[in-house]
Amino acid sequence: MKLRLLRYFVVVAEEKSFVKAAVRLRVDPTPLSRAIRDLEHDIGVDLLARAKGRVRLTPAGQAFRESCLRLLALYDEARKHAHSVANGSRERLRIGIADQLAQPNLMRLLAMSREEEPATGIGILWMTAGDLLPALDHDLIDAGVTVDGDVVSSFIKEPIWSERPIAAIPRHHPLLSLERVSIADVLRYPLVLCHPEQCAGGYKLFMKSLYISGLPPPIVAEYVLGHESMMMLVGAGYGIGFGLETQAATYNYPDIIIRPVTDELATARTFIVTNKARDSHELQRFIERARRIGRAAEPEGDDAASVEN
Structure with missing residues (x-):
């Protein structure tokens, strides 16, 4: 299967229109539609549902x-790895990041690596x-980062x-009368949770x-x-969400109030x-830099609970 067909399919899925996708890809709509039909025939399932010039993804799609x-x-x-070697880079680390992690500690790790070892390129793959x-x-990445x-x-x-x-917690929510919330408190209301497959680490935690x-089990409003x-x-009022302390401190959401959680909710550990x-x-x-950041970030006297696996 040619990568070109995969790129065509991704653009059609994003545009939800063969005409708009064709303009973006600079091809004619008819050959584009035929290419996607060939792709569906090769795979053996319908990837798109077509109706009146609009398309939408099927569950298989x-x-x-x-x-x-x-x-x-x-x-x-x-491709980037090959180019970096051709341009004289000594090495390139391929880091897979799972659970849609966007932690400040992870940002510090990547910045420190670029500063201390600029000749070693770092490629990020989200998965x-x-x-x-x-x-x-299969040697597609050198290390992974996850909370699983x-x-x-x-x-x-x-x-x-x-x-x-x-x-x-959404502004004006009844739980805002508490300085710290427990899981039992939160389970009385709908929750916004990490997706069980796409963000498995946070969901499992x-x-x-x-x-x-x-x-x-919780009442889940949305994954x-x-x-x-x-x-x-x-912020739109769908339910209560859970995140990490540093992530919440990075952004200011005027319609969301952050509350600490009592200790029965486990400390979230990030793993390499x-x-x-x-x-x-x-x-x-790279791993030693991660350890240094972890030691610097560790709060003194932290006796919070953690889940044993």
Whole structure:
């Protein structure tokens, strides 16, 4: 299957129109439509539902689009790697980031790596927690970053820093009368949670806390793919969300009030995952920088609970 067809499909899915996609791709609409039909025939399922000049993704099309984005990202990273080597770069680290993480500590790690080792390029690939291990196993990435703490064999998973979770509460919500909220308090209301597959690490962390506390399943208003979409829905009044302390402090949302969560909600640990069979001096230095940031960020006397895996 040609990468060109995958790119065509992704653009059609984004534009929801063959005409608009054709303008963007600088091709004629008829051959574009035929190419997507050929793609569907090759895969054996309908990816798009067509009606009166408009198209929408089928459930199979939605799943295929997500896979296409990851495949194209891997190809682009491979191309950049080849160019960096041709231009004299000594090495390039490929870092897979799962759970839609956008932590300030992660930003500091990447900035420190560029500052201390500018000759080593760093490529970022966004993926799900379930994609990390296969990507490591097939040498598509050198390390992964995730909050999914499940123990895995043949891989090294090292915690690098921890953060306390917070509750994001819409303005004028009844829970704002509390200085700290418990899980039991929050479960009385609809929640905006990480998607069980696309942001598996955050979802597992929350559900393990419920299991350990013996609490019932939550009422889920919406599943989201990351911090920004969660905050948008919380601000719109869809429900209560959960995030990390540093993420919440980075942004100012006028319609959202942040409350600390009592200790039965586990501390969120961020892990670096590597393959035992592959190693490099550049990767070891990258991990050591992560450890330094974790030590600097660790609060004194922090005895918050954490989930044991």
